[in-house]
Amino acid sequence: MWIGWLEFDLLLGDVRSLKQKRSAVRPVIAELQRRFAVSAAETGSQDLHRRANIGMAAVAADRGHVVDLLDAAERLVAARPEMELLSVRRGLRRSTDD
Template sequence: MWVGSLELDLLLGDVHSLKEKRSLVRPLLSELRRRFEVAVAEVDHVELHRRAVVGVVAVAGEQGHLVDVLDAVERSVAARPEMELLSARRRLRAGDD
């Protein structure tokens, strides 16, 4: 078993309130859950209206499949025009670590 996590630091576009931020972040979280079957949440910068850190976690039987899923999630977020992906930190662990 392999467990992988991805921490995505995002700069949101033309956002002036926490309400506007939620209108961008919530649909992103829902889409990632639905498309990639991963666990996802906003994990940092919750009080800032132009920044968000999104945490993504996935479990797979093979390392290659896990890397493919995390790569696809990262590409999907990076392609969104309403936000800029500032950084992505990835961690992979084997079940016997």
């Protein structure tokens, strides 16, 4: 079994409140979950209205499938015009790794 994850650090555009931030972040999380059948959530910077951290994780039997899925998810988030992708941290492990 292969486990892969991404951590996105995002700078949000014209957001002036935490309510507007939620309106920008929730659709991204929902689209990741819908398109890729992954687990995704806001994982940090919750008190900052212009910054967001989103984490996502995927599990599959094939390493190549997980890598392709992570690549596609990163492209999807990077293409969002309402936010700037500042950085992405990526992890990939096999369940038998110590």
